[in-house]
Amino acid sequence: MVSITFIQPDGAAQTVQATVGDSVMQTALNNNIEGIFAECGGAMMCATCHCYIDDEWAEKTGDKSDGEDDMLDCAETEVTDASRLTCQIKVTDALDGMVVRLPSELA
Amino acid sequence: MERVVIIGAGQGGFQAAASLRQEGFDGEILMIGDEQGRPYQRPPLSKAYLKGGTVQALSLRPDSFFETHKIELRMGCWVRAIDRANARVEIDGEQIAYDHLIIATGARNLRPQIAGLEHSVGLRTLHEASAIKAFLVNGVRVGVIGGGFIGLEFAAVARELGHSVTVAEAAPRLMARAVSEPMSARFAEKHRQLGTEIILGDGVAEIDAGGFTLASGRYVDTDLALLAVGVVPNVELAKLAGLQVDNGIVVDEMLVTSDPAISALGDCAAFPDPVTGRSIRLESVQAATDHARLIAKRIAKGADAPYRAVPWFWSDQADWKLQIAGLAGPTDTAEELADGTVLRFCGSRITAVETINNAKVHMTARKGMASGVPLTRQKFDVTPAEVLV
Known part of the structure; x- marks a missing residue:
């Protein structure tokens, strides 16, 4: 099992066990992480599983998928260089200990 | 305490329940679904699920989500009737009162008048998809009746898994209801390159245990015949209850039916197109979830903005x-x-x-x-x- 820590905009942290092969989105849903809605179910048709991945983990998560940036452009939350769609990040052993930050909802 | 009852536990029903909580609704929420198990997503059934996806990955949310958000689930349960006069629904002899009712009954596969339908399978429920998945081993001959999204997504997966595939479409082109002619042509070419035989303008006249006969008289040998010729909305409950039904359950721009205490959403709802004003019915995740959110906002907060969402669709084929x-x-x-x-x-x-x-x-x-x-x-x-x- 791989540990992943989700941090809410208010700083509240929740560390969960992820299954290798699942997406980070699926991991979040399985553990009722607030702020991950995943409306399209991981088909990369929305941007409601948007999160920030810190630099130190960015390399290990692999490259963005084709079109991921285009979908992120439409996120209703603030997009930064650290932005990813969590449906496009597969859990691997290398991600053990990864920190995923959730965006604040734009007013 | 106020109670919202949702008939249907698909994508739209689920989204209505989740959005009600998100919008701060603190009354009771009861969601009634006719299938067994947790509410799940249908789109992957014709795509990733057949290629080795798990049932767990289809779940919309884990059990704990429904517990935490106090969403009561009654699965494997049929609503017999809606008693509008007394604002109650009847399930298996039990009467459940509602303050607001959301009809999210979705659609079911269309079964046209073709002889031998019992020799074909459908692909809409997890139950059906699991049976098909179990059958797709060791290179079988697959016949797909209907060249729409579901039929073609399935055809692409079956080819990828090494099966031989024939698609028979009655219309002169693929996905004719959804896309333009140039797109239809490109997809026909794509599937042919994948090794699928695409037959156009030749519908199925009869199905039997060994395959199906086309209108032209040609016979297609199959081990598995998938019937994918579209869906019909589940409007019978609404009709029985005297709600206005025309193609779907008729709702206004606030997605309210002819009874102000009842809303309808998703595949079963006929709503005014925000652009043209025409009554339309969409079969999509987008419509189901966007409808659900608007209804939830209205019930939880009294929001009165009309429905304006832009429709979008997708289909993964190879x-x-x-x-x-x-x-x-x-x-x-x-x-x-x-x-x-x-x-x-x-x-x-x-x-x-x-x-x-x-x-x-x-x-x-x-x-x-x-x-x-x-x-x-x-x-x-x-x-x-x-x-x-």
Whole structure:
């Protein structure tokens, strides 16, 4: 099992066990992480599983998928260089200990 | 305490329950589903699930979500009737009162009058998909009746898994209801390249244990015949209850039925197209979830903004992701751009934008349509550099 820590905009942290092969989105849903809605179910048709991945983990998560940036452009939350769609990040052993930050909802 | 009862535990029913909580509704929520198990997503059933996906990955949320958010689930349960006079629904002899009722009964597979239908299978429920998945071993001959999204997604997966595949479509082109002629042609070519036999303009006249006979008289040998010729909305409960039904359960721009205490959403609802005002019914995740959110906001907060969401659709077929933004009418014209994008027009108005593996243009179209400012042809002009990509 791989540990992943989700941090809410208010700083509240929740560390969960992820299954290798699942997406980070699926991991979040399985553990009722607030702020991950995943409306399209991981088909990369929305941007409601948007999160920030810190630099130190960015390399290990692999490259963005084709079109991921285009979908992120439409996120209703603030997009930064650290932005990813969590449906496009597969859990691997290398991600053990990864920190995923959730965006604040734009007013 | 106020109680919302939701009939249907699919994508739309689930989204209504989740959005009600998100919007701060603190009354009771009861969701009634006729299938067993947790509410799940249907789109992957014809895609990832058949290729080795797990049942768990289909779940919309884990059990704990429903417990935490106090959403009561009654699964494997049929609503017998809606008693509008007393604001109650009847399930298996039990009466459940509602303050607001949301009908999210979705659709079921269309079963046309073809002899031998019992020799075919459908692909809409997890139960059906699991049976098909178990059957797809050791190279079987697959016949697909209907060249729409589901039939073609299934055909692509079956080819990828090494089965031989024949698709028979009665219309002269694939996905005729959903996409333009140039797109249909491109997908026909794509599937043929994948090794699928595509038969157009030749519907199925009869099915038997060994295959099916086409209108032309040709016989297609199959080990598995998938019937994928569309769906019909589940409107019977609403009709019995005296609600207005015309193609779907008729709702206004607030998604309220002819009874102010009852809303309807998703595949079963006929709602006014925000652009043309015409009554339309969409079969999509987008419509189900966007409808659900609007209804939840209205019930929880009294929000009164009319429904305005831009329709969008997608279909994964092999390594092609078809994306459609907007909604074209059957007679809308089509213009193919250099980068492969197809624009649909009603007069000079862009009604839909069809793309393959081009999220950028798709999202530009969705954003543009959502802004309320009519899209212009110029917005889609591409530079030579982009064409090369």
